[in-house]
Amino acid sequence: MEVIGLIAGDGNFPIILSDGLREKGKKVIAVGLENITSPALEKNVERLHWIKVGQLGRLIKIFKKEGISRVVMAGKVSKTFMFKDIRPDLRAIALYMRLKDRKDDSLLLGIVSELEKEGIRVEEPTRYVPHLLAEKGVITKRKPKKEELKDIEFGWPIAKEMGRLDIGQTVVVKNMAVLSVEAIEGTDAAIKRAGELGRGGIVVIKVAKPKQDMRFDAPVIGLNTIRTLKEAKAAALCIEAGKTILLEKEDMIKLADKEKICIIGM
Incomplete structure (x- = not known):
């Protein structure tokens, strides 16, 4: 049986991905991040190792000891951990000092490069769960209103420029004015901030980067996203088809329909 390594962050995606890998006959060895990864993942994998954020050298040692040459990444790791709960080892410090900046792509590409130097190839997770990618069109009962389409356009x-x-x-937009832009705080916080400013009827646009590396940091939405939209009294969510990962799709759409939130893939 082929063994695949899983670097697991926050949320349900690591659990859902591990299910998809096992359905394809793969044995999954996971590495979780302390205080971030759900301990529930342990039930879905052959073994679950734990590291602290920043222990890059230990991550590599685990995969090499397990004989793993192919890995996938799943789950969010907030960059806010860089400022409060990171324990970098010597390898991580060396990488950090070589980076041209501290942007997401720079950090993640640096990690990928370190893994590949050791013969560990990082693959796109959607290769194993392609059904999770959003399709074009409206996926909810309610279609976008004319003013919502204007806000999306x-x-x-x-969003693409960001x-x-x-x-x-x-x-996040309302009446063709930008209420908030996601930065280091994450999508949910950006939506909540816009909800306070917009007082209902806000439109959320979530896209992939123009040159999105699908091995990491692909846009993801799930049930918690819809709960946040509900809290912010959002009217519509526009996502990028073929690039956005949908988790808990049935429950997500059910809640969106109940709250009359439109979701459209473009």
Whole structure:
């Protein structure tokens, strides 16, 4: 049986991905991040090792000891951990000092490069769960209203530019005015901030970067996203088809329909 390594971050994606890998006959050896990865993942994998954020050398040692040459990444790791709970080892410090900046792509590409130097290839997780990628069109009962489509058309190129600059993946708009842009705080916080400003009827646009590396940091939405939209009294969510990962799709759509939130893939 082929063995695949899984670097697991926050949320349900690592659990859902491990299920998909096992359904394809793969044995999964996971490495979780302390205080981030759900301990529930342990039930879904052959073995679950634990490291602290920043223990790059230990991560590599685990995979080499397990004889793993192919890995996937799944789950979010907030960059806020860089400022409060990171324990870098010597290998991570050396990488950090070589980086040209501290943007997401720079950090993640640096980690990928270190893994590949050791003969550990990082693959796209959606290769094993392609059914999770969003399709084009409206996936909810409610279709977008004319003014919501205007906000989407207005916000889409702005979101793409924010992605090109590697600032964030999400822009929130109302009446063709930008209420918030996602940065280091993450999508949910950006939506909540816009909800306070917009007082209902906000439109959320979440896209992939123009040159999105699907091995890591692909846009993801799930049930918690819809709960945040509900809290912010959002009217619509526009996502990029073929690039956005949908988790808990049935439950997500059910809640969106109940709250009359439109979700559209473009």
